[in-house]
Amino acid sequence: MLENFPDHKILEICQSPDSKNYGFSLLIKKYQKQVYWLIRRMVIDHDDADDLVQETFIKVWKNLETFRSESGLYTWIYRIAVNESLSFLKLKKLKYAFLVQNFDHAMARKIEDDNYYSGDEIQLKLQKAILSLPHKQRLVFNLRYYEELKYEDMSQMLGTSVGALKASYHIAVKKVEEFLTNN
Amino acid sequence: MKYKDLKYEINEAHELTELAPALASLKKANPFSVDEKYFDKLLMEILTKITEREKRSVYRNLLDVLLRPKYAFPMAASILLILMAIFILNKPDSIISPSLVDYTFNDILNESPDIIENMDESLLIETLFAENGETMIEYFDDNYFNGSTLTPDELDEYLSEENLTPELFNDY
Numbered sequence: 001m002l003e004n005f006p007d008h009k010i011l012e013i014c015q016s017p018d019s020k021n022y023g024f025s026l027l028i029k030k031y032q033k034q035v036y037w038l039i040r041r042m043v044i045d046h047d048d049a050d051d052l053v054q055e056t057f058i059k060v061w062k063n064l065e066t067f068r069s070e071s072g073l074y075t076w077i078y079r080i081a082v083n084e085s086l087s088f089l090k091l092k093k094l095k096y097a098f099l100v101q102n103f104d105h106a107m108a109r110k111i112e113d114d115n116y117y118s119g120d121e122i123q124l125k126l127q128k129a130i131l132s133l134p135h136k137q138r139l140v141f142n143l144r145y146y147e148e149l150k151y152e153d154m155s156q157m158l159g160t161s162v163g164a165l166k167a168s169y170h171i172a173v174k175k176v177e178e179f180l181t182n183n
Numbered sequence: 184m185k186y187k188d189l190k191y192e193i194n195e196a197h198e199l200t201e202l203a204p205a206l207a208s209l210k211k212a213n214p215f216s217v218d219e220k221y222f223d224k225l226l227m228e229i230l231t232k233i234t235e236r237e238k239r240s241v242y243r244n245l246l247d248v249l250l251r252p253k254y255a256f257p258m259a260a261s262i263l264l265i266l267m268a269i270f271i272l273n274k275p276d277s278i279i280s281p282s283l284v285d286y287t288f289n290d291i292l293n294e295s296p297d298i299i300e301n302m303d304e305s306l307l308i309e310t311l312f313a314e315n316g317e318t319m320i321e322y323f324d325d326n327y328f329n330g331s332t333l334t335p336d337e338l339d340e341y342l343s344e345e346n347l348t349p350e351l352f353n354d355y
Contacts, residue, residue: 021230025230028229032222032226033222040217044215054228054232057229114215117214118215119215123209127214177204177205181205
């Protein structure tokens with residue numbers, strides 16, 4: 001039901017200092033699942049995803065007063081979540097590089113050991129294929145394939161042209177297809 | 184569903200089928216799961232974290248303000264001045280007033296010879312001798328021994344009169 005609650009109403013409630021907390025609670029309730037799954041698909045581990053979701057909403061809270069509604073609320077929240085995820089992955093990859101370990105292999109192993117992973121063999125194969133993509137390509141693939149976002153929305157969210165996003169998705173899909181057929 | 188959205192979905196499915204048939208044949212499902220109560224608790228966890236950070240940020244903001252050069256330099260200068268004042272006010276008298284070492288033996292003799300009579304002799308001699316040893320020897324030699332020195336016989340005689348044995352002075 002809350003999914004249908006309009007963003008501009010939430011923002012209106014958030015504008016008033018008396019009802020800011022209530023408005024923010026509505027915002028979290030409306031977007032928490034979408035943000036969580038977006039981040040979880042990127043970082044795989046639940047605990048990491050949990051931290052990043054919390055950080056995302058804390059940033060939303062801090063910047064809520066300065067938010068200009070020219071871009072959609074969800075686009076803005078997604079952009080924060082995406083930036084958090086990419087920064088996290090970059091840092092994690094550096095840490096693994098320092099330990100001379102392969103980050104992508106470690107992520108793949110994490111899926112296999114994850115108690116909260118319920119997919120079958122073919123799904124596991126698909127996840128491994130997605131993990132083999134570079135971070136930004138993986139992000140574009142997830143946003144398009146799982147979130148089913150339009151290129152225009154993704155363009156606004158990521159600050160990349162529609163053409164570049166289409167090309168990126170095209171390449172990502174080809175790589176995933178190749179992985180699925182060859183492995 | 185609006186016509187525009189329907190058209191978009193058809194295009195999207197078509198795009199995938201053409202591009203990657205193996206991928207298109209897979210059922211689109213979320214293979215990850217999460218504790219069923221996770222989303223019920225998440226709101227409270229976020230709100231608690233925000234409250235904690237806001238409490239912490241009050242102190243941090245204060246610190247940030249105080250560490251700005253505009254405030255930090257005058258504050259550091261004030262602290263330095265206060266410390267210097269405390270140090271000067273608590274300086275021991277012996278350091279502020281001139282010590283015996285600051286005087287030469289001749290100074291005392293010329294300016295106020297009475298001071299010698301009113302002072303602890305051993306302390307006076309010990310202190311002055313350290314700084315003015317040669318002058319003192321000359322002074323006592325000229326004034327009390329008239330330039331003469333004791334012969335070994337005179338010294339033995341003096342020591343035996345005072346019941347002092349020469350061994351007592353070996354250490355000196």
